Amino acid sequence: MRRRIGVHTSIAGGVSLALERAKELGCSTVQIFSHNPRQWQAGPLPEEQVSRFRELRGLYDIDPVFIHTSYLINLAARSDDILEKSLRLLVREMDLADALGADYVVLHTGSASQDSPADARARAVRALRRVAEEGEWKAGLLLENTAGERGDISSTVGELAEILDTAAVPLLAGVCIDTCHAFSAGYDLSGSAGLSDLAAEIERELGPEKVKLIHLNDSKRGLNARVDRHEHIGEGNIGSAGLRRCISHPVFRAIPLVLETPKKNEDDDRRNLETVRRLLLP
Secondary structure, rough: OOOOOEEEOOOOOOOOHHHHHHHHHOOOOOOHHHOOOOOOEEEOOOOHHHHHOOOOHHOOOOOOOEOOOOOOOOOOOOHHHHHHHHHHHHHHHHHHHHHHHEEEEEOOEOOOOOHHHHOOOOOOOOOOOHHHHHOEEEOOEEEEEOOOOOOOOOOOHHHHHHHHHHHHOOOEEEEEHHHHHHHOOOOOOHHHHHOOOOOOOHHOOOOEEEEEEEEOOOOOOOOOOOOOOHHHHHHOHHHHHHHHHEEEEEEEOOOOOOEOOOOOEEEOOHHHHHHHHHHHHO
C-alpha cells in the first residue's frame, strides 16, 4: 500500500479548492482548516462547496482528510469565557468535519501558564467530556503533541495518554505526532536513540494503533528549545537522516504524513513533498 502524503492546503476561495490544490501537488491525503482559524465564529459552509468537496475527494483518491481546529481553542483555559467559547467552537468544528466527510479533527488541547499542568489537564479532560455529551460524530478527534512552551499540557506522550485515558470518551480516536514539536519538547529525533525512545513510549503509553497522523516538520530551533518553529524538510535541526529514520520506523511507517512546512513562495510545498518522497525511497 502506498504511503499517504500531503500538506496543509488553503481553503481560500472555497473549501473545495483545497482539494484542487492538493491534487495539483500530487497529494494523497490533506489537512485543512474548515473556516477562518482566527475567528471564534464558524458559519455554515455553502452547500455547493460541500458537495464539490465530497465529490473531489473520491475522484482524486484523497484519504484520509484531516481538519485542524482553530488555534483559539483552549480547553485548559482558566477563564470561563475562553473555556465556554472553546467548547462551542470545538463542537462546531466537529459538525463541519462531518458535513465535509472528514475522517479526523486535529486539536491542540490547550495551555494554562498560570496553573499547574496536572490541574490544567484535568480541566481539559472535563471539557472533552462535555464536548462528547453534545453529540456523536463520524469524525474522530486527535490530540496533537505540543512543543513544550510555557503552559503546554500535552508535550509528552505520557501527557497525551493521560488525557485520552482519563477522558475515556469515544470522541477521542487517538493522537497526531508532530516531529518538530516532539524535538522541541526533548525527543531527539535527529538520532536513532531518541527516535527509539519516542517509539517505545508510544508503544508503552498509547499503543501504535492510536497514532493516526504524523505532522512531518523539521525544526528551526534546537533540541528541547520549547519553541514551536517549523522548518523545511532537511534544513532544520532534525535533518534529513533523522526524518528518514522516523518515517521508516516500524511504529510510524504506515501512518499518513502531512507537512506543515513554511510557505514563503508557491514552490515550497512542492519542494518539500519531493524531498519527502526521496526520503521514502529504499
